[in-house]
Amino acid sequence: MSPSPSAATVGMVGAGQLARMSQAAAAPLGIDLRLLAARADDAAAQVVPDARVGDWGSLADLRALATGCDVVTFDHELVAPQHLEALAAEGVPLAPPPPAKLLAQDKLHQRRTLARAGLPVPAFAAVTTQDEVAGFASDHGWPVVLKAVRGGYDGRGVWVCAAAEDLPAVWDAAAGAGALLVEAHVPIAVEVAVLTARTRSGATVTYPVVETVQEGGICTETHVPARLEPAVAARASEVGHGVAETAGAVGLCAVELFVAERGEVLVNELALRPHNSGHWTIEGAATSQFANHLRAVLDWPLGAVEATAPAVVTVNVLGPAPRAAGGQGPTQPDPRARVPAALTDPGAHVHWYGKEARPGRKIGHVTVRGPARDGALRRARAAATRLGGDQPDEHADEHAQEGAP
Amino acid sequence: MSPSPSAATVGMVGAGQLARMSQAAAAPLGIDLRLLAARADDAAAQVVPDARVGDWGSLADLRALATGCDVVTFDHELVAPQHLEALAAEGVPLAPPPPAKLLAQDKLHQRRTLARAGLPVPAFAAVTTQDEVAGFASDHGWPVVLKAVRGGYDGRGVWVCAAAEDLPAVWDAAAGAGALLVEAHVPIAVEVAVLTARTRSGATVTYPVVETVQEGGICTETHVPARLEPAVAARASEVGHGVAETAGAVGLCAVELFVAERGEVLVNELALRPHNSGHWTIEGAATSQFANHLRAVLDWPLGAVEATAPAVVTVNVLGPAPRAAGGQGPTQPDPRARVPAALTDPGAHVHWYGKEARPGRKIGHVTVRGPARDGALRRARAAATRLGGDQPDEHADEHAQEGAP
Numbered sequence: 001m002s003p004s005p006s007a008a009t010v011g012m013v014g015a016g017q018l019a020r021m022s023q024a025a026a027a028p029l030g031i032d033l034r035l036l037a038a039r040a041d042d043a044a045a046q047v048v049p050d051a052r053v054g055d056w057g058s059l060a061d062l063r064a065l066a067t068g069c070d071v072v073t074f075d076h077e078l079v080a081p082q083h084l085e086a087l088a089a090e091g092v093p094l095a096p097p098p099p100a101k102l103l104a105q106d107k108l109h110q111r112r113t114l115a116r117a118g119l120p121v122p123a124f125a126a127v128t129t130q131d132e133v134a135g136f137a138s139d140h141g142w143p144v145v146l147k148a149v150r151g152g153y154d155g156r157g158v159w160v161c162a163a164a165e166d167l168p169a170v171w172d173a174a175a176g177a178g179a180l181l182v183e184a185h186v187p188i189a190v191e192v193a194v195l196t197a198r199t200r201s202g203a204t205v206t207y208p209v210v211e212t213v214q215e216g217g218i219c220t221e222t223h224v225p226a227r228l229e230p231a232v233a234a235r236a237s238e239v240g241h242g243v244a245e246t247a248g249a250v251g252l253c254a255v256e257l258f259v260a261e262r263g264e265v266l267v268n269e270l271a272l273r274p275h276n277s278g279h280w281t282i283e284g285a286a287t288s289q290f291a292n293h294l295r296a297v298l299d300w301p302l303g304a305v306e307a308t309a310p311a312v313v314t315v316n317v318l319g320p321a322p323r324a325a326g327g328q329g330p331t332q333p334d335p336r337a338r339v340p341a342a343l344t345d346p347g348a349h350v351h352w353y354g355k356e357a358r359p360g361r362k363i364g365h366v367t368v369r370g371p372a373r374d375g376a377l378r379r380a381r382a383a384a385t386r387l388g389g390d391q392p393d394e395h396a397d398e399h400a401q402e403g404a405p
Numbered sequence: 406m407s408p409s410p411s412a413a414t415v416g417m418v419g420a421g422q423l424a425r426m427s428q429a430a431a432a433p434l435g436i437d438l439r440l441l442a443a444r445a446d447d448a449a450a451q452v453v454p455d456a457r458v459g460d461w462g463s464l465a466d467l468r469a470l471a472t473g474c475d476v477v478t479f480d481h482e483l484v485a486p487q488h489l490e491a492l493a494a495e496g497v498p499l500a501p502p503p504p505a506k507l508l509a510q511d512k513l514h515q516r517r518t519l520a521r522a523g524l525p526v527p528a529f530a531a532v533t534t535q536d537e538v539a540g541f542a543s544d545h546g547w548p549v550v551l552k553a554v555r556g557g558y559d560g561r562g563v564w565v566c567a568a569a570e571d572l573p574a575v576w577d578a579a580a581g582a583g584a585l586l587v588e589a590h591v592p593i594a595v596e597v598a599v600l601t602a603r604t605r606s607g608a609t610v611t612y613p614v615v616e617t618v619q620e621g622g623i624c625t626e627t628h629v630p631a632r633l634e635p636a637v638a639a640r641a642s643e644v645g646h647g648v649a650e651t652a653g654a655v656g657l658c659a660v661e662l663f664v665a666e667r668g669e670v671l672v673n674e675l676a677l678r679p680h681n682s683g684h685w686t687i688e689g690a691a692t693s694q695f696a697n698h699l700r701a702v703l704d705w706p707l708g709a710v711e712a713t714a715p716a717v718v719t720v721n722v723l724g725p726a727p728r729a730a731g732g733q734g735p736t737q738p739d740p741r742a743r744v745p746a747a748l749t750d751p752g753a754h755v756h757w758y759g760k761e762a763r764p765g766r767k768i769g770h771v772t773v774r775g776p777a778r779d780g781a782l783r784r785a786r787a788a789a790t791r792l793g794g795d796q797p798d799e800h801a802d803e804h805a806q807e808g809a810p
Contacts, residue, residue: 005446005740005761006451007740007741007744007757020432023428023429024429024433027451027452028429028754028756029757030740030744030757030758030759032451045454046410046432046454049452049454286752287751298745300744300748301748301749301751302751303751303752304751304752308713308714335412335435336413339434339435340706344706346691346707347708349433350434352412354411354435369691
């Protein structure tokens with residue numbers, strides 16, 4: 001009997017741009033992707049034949065996805081932990097396994113786990129009343145940062161409270177977000193991210209540290225290499241790798257880090273999947289984060305991670321800003337004109353996600369490799385502007401400190 | 406109304422590995438591929454949602470494919486010229502246009518057209534009798550090469566006749582191949598290929614000259630850069646570009662060239678589509694041949710073509726050699742074991758086509774970038790051996806001189 005023509009089948013919960021970009025990594029490796037898409041026209045469902053429309057909130061739909069897959073992984077953090085535990089108990093190979101995934105889903109659990117492992121996190125406390133927040137601030141000073149324990153990303157679920165007199169209003173704003181924690185506000189010199197791929201067997205590779213630019217809690221640019229002292233970069237890399245090990249990650253582990261004024265490195269946020277801060281790896285690293293995620297979840301050997309150029313800059317394209325009341329609606333970027341416009345720079349690597357543009361939504365990105373950061377940055381920004389048309393109000397959310405997917 | 410989420414729809418006739426590799430280039434650019442596949446499990450039909458099973462020999466199926474596409478292109482040379490002419494007459498935008506495609510389909514027409522344009526081709530003549538072959542040989546010397554005017558590739562449709570006394574047997578072997586031409590046998594120092602992408606508007610980019618290694622008429626390896634004197638490389642590039650211009654190519658034009666002992670450059674074969682000699686560009690050039698083919702057929706700006714490393718080597722993996730009578734059948738490489746085995750070199754870029762292995766059939770390739778040719782070559786060969794298992798008899802077809810797809 002002939003062997004199957006494919007090397008593996010990987011199930012992926014979610015069909016956004018991370019799954020879409022995974023397809024370009026899967027096909028060369030002979031990996032069949034099978035997606036659980038929310039809608040038939042999801043970004044990845046446009047490019048993956050085996051995209052099944054279903055509900056990631058339904059255990060039955062998750063089970064159906066998993067049947068026949070070598071492993072099941074994720075393009076988001078949204079599947080309920082109890083469903084993941086149920087699938088694991090039934091023998092479904094999940095990557096990452098549920099205990100690792102939970103660290104990206106529950107920020108309080110994450111802070112406690114990382115702190116217990118000796119990894120650097122901002123001072124934090126669970127809070128259920130304004131008095132507890134005020135007590136925390138009297139120990140650690142204002143401002144403080146309130147965070148939803150579950151569900152926040154791209155600046156949502158994060159509220160900075162500058163002073164005691166602002167607390168009632170901030171507390172009201174956070175009402176309805178469920179359990180909260182409070183953290184010390186870190187005076188940030190620079191934000192960076194460290195991506196580590198880790199196999200089920202425990203092999204790891206860690207990508208060069210990437211500098212991230214955040215606006216309104218959303219990552220708008222990444223720069224490689226990060227402008228850090230070598231010792232600080234080494235520390236960031238060590239912390240990122242340590243988080244992946246502590247988590248027991250299988251697949252990609254993306255750790256967003258604050259670098260404080262004096263070079264102190266603190267964990268901001270993590271994701272147990274490919275991450276926006278790693279899109280530069282598609283053209284800018286020897287092996288893309290998407291390829292290494294697939295290799296890791298299958299327990300295959302990992303690929304080399306060194307950068308392929310002295311400077312690699314990625315600029316995200318976000319959906320258009322809402323117009324003022326009474327004005328026209330936001331201008332929708334039309335990819336039929338804008339993708340070729342972005343390509344007029346022959347070194348611009350253009351990625352269009354096939355998503356309808358909504359304000360603040362990531363709809364594409366551009367990567368430029370070059371001999372030096374400034375030139376690559378200028379070119380990537382110009383191409384991203386041609387790709388996106390109207391850019392969002394960069395002050396859309398003054399209350400956000402952190403970035404996520 | 407929102408614009409369509411995709412930037413363009415490109416129809417492609419054929420669903421082999423060239424179409425499969427096109428998908429990884431299409432998705433980032435927001436291009437929807439629509440394939441005309443011979444079978445539902447064709448290499449590309451495994452990774453492209455809109456793969457329609459049909460017959461490229463049927464004008465009706467070609468028409469159905471084209472409806473709604475921005476442009477229709479090809480992953481092979483097999484569509485009948487009269488069908489292409491019919492579609493063009495109906496207003497279907499074909500890339501390349503039928504007169505260009507015909508140069509890759511009809512070798513006599515190609516030789517005449519290129520010679521008329523002053524491009525270097527081996528001495529040739531149409532022949533219908535053995536006497537005409539003998540007459541040609543008395544002018545140009547033995548050996549001579551007989552070629553089928555239509556339909557040959559990968560060493561098929563090519564017969565070398567070493568001496569007058571071999572002619573009757575060679576003539577018999579070529580019987581049934583249809584119209585024939587005879588060519589002078591070129592003493593080859595090295596074989597190279599030049600890939601040019603040309604847009605409908607006439608913009609072109611030409612990739613660095615690639616050295617090709619042929620065994621039994623099949624390209625087994627490519628090396629970049631080619632080991633040529635600079636003046637010879639420049640001449641090869643000039644000829645490759647000149648062929649694309651003379652052809653009026655739209656999309657990729659791959660020109661295989663003989664470099665004779667004294668540095669003379671002669672056109673061997675051409676293809677009006679992405680080509681096996683360009684697989685190195687996926688990781689080894691700033692823009693892959695597949696991306697530039699799509700950009701060219703859509704009349705979009707072309708991407709940069711410089712190499713991304715000092716040396717880029719690609720080694721093809723062919724289906725297993727047939728066993729001797731009475732032995733077991735050929736060992737099928739099992740991708741579930743062999744793809745990860747090939748990945749043990751972290752710098753090996755592995756491409757598995759999802760095709761059933763048959764003797765001599767290309768089923769995958771491996772590319773390695775490195776600081777120097779010899780190291781990259783050794784690593785790529787080792788990874789390709791791990792990927793393919795049994796390798797084909799390298800002397801399977803002693804009678805072939807040229808390589809094609």
